[in-house]
Amino acid sequence: MNHSTAKQLCEKDGGNLIDVSTQARYDVALKYASHGHLFVQGKRLAQGGPYFNDAGKQLDVLPFFNWTSGEPSNRADELYLRLDKSGFADNSHTYDSFPFVKLDSKEKTCTVVVLTFM
Numbered sequence: 001m002n003h004s005t006a007k008q009l010c011e012k013d014g015g016n017l018i019d020v021s022t023q024a025r026y027d028v029a030l031k032y033a034s035h036g037h038l039f040v041q042g043k044r045l046a047q048g049g050p051y052f053n054d055a056g057k058q059l060d061v062l063p064f065f066n067w068t069s070g071e072p073s074n075r076a077d078e079l080y081l082r083l084d085k086s087g088f089a090d091n092s093h094t095y096d097s098f099p100f101v102k103l104d105s106k107e108k109t110c111t112v113v114v115l116t117f118m
Contacts, residue, residue, distance in 0.1 A: 003080035003091060006039045017041045020083065021057045023064050033083045042081025042088075048074045051081050051090075060088075 007017050019041045020026045029040055041053040051059045059065060059081065066087040072078070078090035 003039050003043075003082075007041075016054060019053050019055070021053050021055075021059060021062065026062075026064055029083055030085070034085045037082050037084045037089070037091075039091075040081055040083050044079050044090075047076045047079075048072075 010016050017040055018025060018029050020029050021041075029038060032038055042051040042059050044051045050061070053059055068084060068087040068089045071087070071089040073090060075090070075092070077092045080091045082089050082091040
């Protein structure tokens with residue numbers, strides 16, 4: 001499961017990856033990320049560039065945005081954003097087996113989706 005596939009599954013089911021552009025949504029996502037890594041909205045267009053949510057809001061300038069120690073690594077293939085209990089990290093499109101939070105756009109509820117592949 002990579003970031004793009006997680007995003008597509010959410011959209012197919014009528015929702016979105018959780019948007020962490022507000023303190024309240026960040027706090028919700030952080031609760032789910034407390035046991036490991038979590039895919040969230042966030043993509044950049046070029047290596048070392050800023051991260052934006054799906055609506056075009058820049059995320060890495062928000063007051064609560066905090067990089068995990070050693071991040072960002074800014075590798076050429078790390079264009080996606082993930083969250084863990086200590087902060088944000090850049091992530092490769094091909095990194096597998098992260099859960100994600102689907103925010104249902106109609107009911108305003110969160111569903112944690114964990115898909116594990118053998």
